[in-house]
Amino acid sequence: MESVGVVGLGYVGLPLAVHAAEKGQRVVGVDIDETLVDMVNRRESPYVNDPRFNMALSAISSPALRATTHYQELKSVDAIIICVPTPTENNKPDISYVTQSAVQVGDQLRSGQLVSLESTVNPGVTRDHVLPILEQRSGLTAGHDFNLVHCPERIDPGNPRFFVGNLNRVVGGVTPGCTYRAVDFYTGIIDAEIIPLDSLEEAEFVKSWENSQRNIMIAMANGAAIICDALGMNIDNIQRGLQSKVDQFGLQLAKAGIGPGGHCIPEDIHYVIRKAREHDIDTRFLDDAADLNEKMPLYAVNRLSKMIKDAGDDQSKLRVALLGLSYKPSVADIRRSPSIEVGYHLMRRFGSIVLHDPFATMNTNTIKGADIALNLEDALAGSDALFIGTAHAEYIQKLTAGALKDLGIRYVLDGRNCLDQASILELGINYRGIGR
Numbered sequence: 001m002e003s004v005g006v007v008g009l010g011y012v013g014l015p016l017a018v019h020a021a022e023k024g025q026r027v028v029g030v031d032i033d034e035t036l037v038d039m040v041n042r043r044e045s046p047y048v049n050d051p052r053f054n055m056a057l058s059a060i061s062s063p064a065l066r067a068t069t070h071y072q073e074l075k076s077v078d079a080i081i082i083c084v085p086t087p088t089e090n091n092k093p094d095i096s097y098v099t100q101s102a103v104q105v106g107d108q109l110r111s112g113q114l115v116s117l118e119s120t121v122n123p124g125v126t127r128d129h130v131l132p133i134l135e136q137r138s139g140l141t142a143g144h145d146f147n148l149v150h151c152p153e154r155i156d157p158g159n160p161r162f163f164v165g166n167l168n169r170v171v172g173g174v175t176p177g178c179t180y181r182a183v184d185f186y187t188g189i190i191d192a193e194i195i196p197l198d199s200l201e202e203a204e205f206v207k208s209w210e211n212s213q214r215n216i217m218i219a220m221a222n223g224a225a226i227i228c229d230a231l232g233m234n235i236d237n238i239q240r241g242l243q244s245k246v247d248q249f250g251l252q253l254a255k256a257g258i259g260p261g262g263h264c265i266p267e268d269i270h271y272v273i274r275k276a277r278e279h280d281i282d283t284r285f286l287d288d289a290a291d292l293n294e295k296m297p298l299y300a301v302n303r304l305s306k307m308i309k310d311a312g313d314d315q316s317k318l319r320v321a322l323l324g325l326s327y328k329p330s331v332a333d334i335r336r337s338p339s340i341e342v343g344y345h346l347m348r349r350f351g352s353i354v355l356h357d358p359f360a361t362m363n364t365n366t367i368k369g370a371d372i373a374l375n376l377e378d379a380l381a382g383s384d385a386l387f388i389g390t391a392h393a394e395y396i397q398k399l400t401a402g403a404l405k406d407l408g409i410r411y412v413l414d415g416r417n418c419l420d421q422a423s424i425l426e427l428g429i430n431y432r433g434i435g436r
């Protein structure tokens with residue numbers, strides 16, 4: 001049994017802290033956000049819609065998990081896991097949170113501790129930025145006095161099957177000794193494979209590349225959808241056909257839609273692009289994939305405008321409801337969500353819109369000038385057109401063709417291809433998806 005310090009109690013760090021405590025570790029969670037620290041200590045969850053996590057959090061005793069804003073408390077733990085944000089600013093990775101937390105960790109570091117950076121970073125960041133800070137601040141040597149590894153997190157918020165406790169992980173260390181210390185540590189808390197790699201950089205690259213691959217696959221689906229729209233084919237049928245090859249050859253398909261969002265898939269491809277360009281590598285296929293996905297919100301809004309125009313209506317007289325702001329179903333996270341981009345385009349085009357999301361917290365700045373509906377019924381009342389930005393279960397369940405007809409909805413742009421197209425068209429409602 002070990003004790004663990006988790007630095008950064010966000011989407012990644014807090015579930016890890018709770019899970020480690022459930023596994024019998026003594027956990028100290030450090031965050032700069034005092035409100036969050038108080039919430040965690042009161043066992044109030046910031047993720048209201050995750051019942052499994054909320055139950056686990058409320059069941060943990062206070063000695064097993066304590067949150068604090070004081071880095072000094074890391075002195076007493078065996079392992080320190082850094083889970084701070086690594087956002088992009090104009091597609092340039094911002095590692096300032098990582099370096100700031102490394103300074104603070106370095107000041108507390110003592111001989112024998114394991115430090116694992118879980119934040120997503122480009123190859124070279126742990127060695128070139130974190131390691132020197134930790135060594136300078138502590139006077140200790142990595143690989144000799146303390147262990148330093150990169151072990152990227154793969155958590156998928158909202159996924160009912162996989163959570164922090166059963167996801168395979170890769171790990172790379174400064175030395176093989178660092179790597180194996182980390183494999184031992186993670187094996188103690190995670191019921192999945194912990195795969196040792198040869199270096200810090202290999203572990204770093206696995207993470208940014210797996211998300212880049214996902215981005216490219218989504219771009220492939222969106223590229224096919226755009227061609228389907230132009231040629232009058234249905235992406236659902238194309239996907240059905242492709243699936244028959246996938247079933248036999250084991251490839252993977254993504255779904256067409258308004259594009260990926262969140263903290264990982266839209267950002268990590270830009271990490272790789274930056275890194276590859278430093279080495280004069282041609283990144284056109286990555287640029288093109290990212291670019292295609294980033295243009296999908298505008299593509300979808302253009303499709304809505306065209307549908308309205310083709311039906312002979314005047315879009316300036318219509319009320320549009322944008323349903324779903326979060327980047328994926330069942331989560332509240334709206335960071336880099338393509339729905340936000342959709343909202344900006346809709347505002348410019350329609351002059352006013354109403355927003356609804358069952359999970360995301362919105363305010364008047366989320367999309368300036370947009371009205372916010374507190375429930376789905378309010379969003380639908382008086383609306384002529386719907387734009388589905390997120391495939392939340394509530395929408396799939398409630399937005400049946402009959403319900404749409406009864407509410408007088410005349411246009412549906414399904415940005416997630418999640419509603420029943422055939423039955424909606426059958427009732428004479430104008431419907432377009434992405435590629436269908």
Ligand SMILES: NC(=O)c1ccc[n+]([C@@H]2O[C@H](COP(=O)([O-])OP(=O)(O)OC[C@H]3O[C@@H](n4cnc5c(N)ncnc54)[C@H](O)[C@@H]3O)[C@@H](O)[C@H]2O)c1
Binds near residue numbers: 013084120
């Ligand atoms: N969200 C995901 O689904 C996901 C999945 C896999 C990997 N990641 C990666 O994990 C990392 C963390 O992402 P997240 O979504 O948990 O971020 P987040 O914004 O939800 O949480 C980060 C937390 O770190 C805290 N913090 C910031 N600076 C700090 C500091 N100096 N000291 C202590 N705390 C500090 C913030 O207050 C916040 O609570 C990122 O690199 C991200 O790319 C995220």
